[in-house]
Amino acid sequence: MFTIIVGGSHDFIKECRESTENVDIKILKEASSIEDAVSLIQKLVPHAVLIPGEWAPKAASLVNKCRNTKIFVSGGIEKSWRDEWDEKGLPVFIVSGKTYKALMDIEAHLKFSCPTNFQPEEFSVKNNEEISCKDNKIKFKIPKLPKIQLSHSQNKEIRYISHHIIVVWSPVGGSIKSTTSLNLAVTAAGRGFDTTLINFDLACPILDKWFKIPNTTLDKVKDARGVGIMTFGVDLNPDLAAKILIDYGWGIKYLPAGNKLGNIGTPDIELSTLEQVIQRIYRREVNSQPAVTIIDASSMFELPTTYAALRSSSILLIPVVNKQEHELVNEQLAELKRLKVKPTKIIEVVWGDLNVRSKNTQVKIPYLAETLYQSSNQRKPYCYLLDESPFEKLLEVATGG
Structure with a gap:
């Protein structure tokens, strides 16, 4: 179970609450301002924070005060804000404007950030490693994934585009x-x-x-x-x-x-x-x-x-x-x-x-x-x-x- 804090208007928070039924996410607390969010993050240490698009201008300040927490922004975002986050290598990620889809995006992202959630114990594969199945062997090497250009040396997340x-x-x-x-x-x-x-x-x-x-x-x-x-x-x-x-x-x-x-x-x-x-x-x-x-x-x-x-x-x-x-x-x-x-x-x-x-x-x-x-x-x-x-x-x- 992943834990998050949700910030934003009453309606946005209500929609998020109603959309948690089909995801492995628990909303710990709601924040009505950036200051509230910072205080709750420092106190509760959630896996992530979800904020609406209108809070995008404040996302950078939220990251600066809570460096170890991933920030997810829901909805349409101006290109200038995205460029700023990329240039500074900030862990700010854009998700769907639909709250139920945004929570699915967050759940998948958090799972992807934890490889143990993805690899079954009986099977794993690394670049250029011979693959073995339970009853048969496949004698070839899997090609390497393309190298990912990171915008900041401290940011190890794959940069993807919401689509x-x-x-x-x-x-x-x-x-x-x-x-x-x-x-x-x-x-x-x-x-x-x-x-x-x-x-x-x-x-x-x-x-x-x-x-x-x-x-x-x-x-x-x-x-x-x-x-x-x-x-x-x-x-x-x-x-x-x-x-x-x-x-x-x-x-x-x-x-x-x-x-x-x-x-x-x-x-x-x-x-x-x-x-x-x-x-x-x-x-x-x-x-x-x-x-x-x-x-x-x-x-x-x-x-x-x-x-x-x-x-x-x-x-x-x-x-x-x-x-x-x-x-x-x-x-x-x-x-x-x-x-x-x-x-x-x-x-x-x-x-x-x-x-x-x-x-x-x-x-x-x-x-x-x-x-x-x-x-x-x-x-x-x-x-x-x-x-x-x-x-x-x-x-x-x-x-x-």
């Missing part, structure tokens, strides 16, 4: 879902986004075919290219997942579903581990570029991979092709709401000429059967074959760009 985790999911499944994921990722990378695509559709990992991931047995794997989630199964951990994130094409860093032969079914990876994998990849170094993390999820939300993705999502994209699919989507969304899956925005990606009313935002994509067939045969993204790509608009609507 959207976009999950593409449909209760129907099928290739249109993965087609949406791939073309959105290709479009984002083409627009200069630091783009990561995670294949959490282990039941039908069609994206692996697009990226030419070999479907082979574990003992024939010779290097880090092509290994993925099912290669390691229950031995997967967040740090390892980040190390096997490789650019396989189109400027996309891709985490494959991995090898399926000799591994019938899907691995029983713990939900908490999968959520930590997502958060570890989310907190990658992105060199000040705009960033996006896209997850292609299986149709069955009962699977740990899908449920972890849905719980982590800030934007949920749901491709639909016909009226029956749309009706099923509405039923499943009601169930997800009961399970406390609360993305910031839900976007229906309507393929073809379907016209249905919805309270969710809709973006239309032309369904051109011959062009889709050509795209698959030539292994060329669908968006490249269209005169005007609708995925540009989809990216703008999803990211607010």
Whole structure:
């Protein structure tokens, strides 16, 4: 259990209190001013402090008086303040303006700051170390992560940029879902986004075919290219997942579903581990570029991979092709709401000429059967074959760009 102090207005503090149900965080006290916060930090020594965006100008003074405490600022922040914190190497981190998402960000960050929370006792990996699984050995070395440029010698935290985790999911499944994921990722990378695509559709990992991931047995794997989630199964951990994130094409860093032969079914990876994998990849170094993390999820939300993705999502994209699919989507969304899956925005990606009313935002994509067939045969993204790509608009609507 992590402990924090929350500062800000009565309404902001109330929202934070109401959002602690699904996170491993306890709010010790509330502070109505910076002076109150300093006094409480020195007295209670919490893991972190959460303050609203309007307190950003006072964040530096708070750090100076409480050097060993991490400060998290929720909401829109002027670039000048961020630049000042980076220049001085201050442990001030920007999190979502949504309180429930901000607390999830803080929880993941604090877990990432404590490696023991990430590494299962039976499995760990270091740079250039031979990897051993329980019953098999993989005789290759994991490549080193890129060196992280720190703005201050005393600041050892990875500098990441707050961005959207976009999950593409449909209760129907099928290739249109993965087609949406791939073309959105290709479009984002083409627009200069630091783009990561995670294949959490282990039941039908069609994206692996697009990226030419070999479907082979574990003992024939010779290097880090092509290994993925099912290669390691229950031995997967967040740090390892980040190390096997490789650019396989189109400027996309891709985490494959991995090898399926000799591994019938899907691995029983713990939900908490999968959520930590997502958060570890989310907190990658992105060199000040705009960033996006896209997850292609299986149709069955009962699977740990899908449920972890849905719980982590800030934007949920749901491709639909016909009226029956749309009706099923509405039923499943009601169930997800009961399970406390609360993305910031839900976007229906309507393929073809379907016209249905919805309270969710809709973006239309032309369904051109011959062009889709050509795209698959030539292994060329669908968006490249269209005169005007609708995925540009989809990216703008999803990211607010």
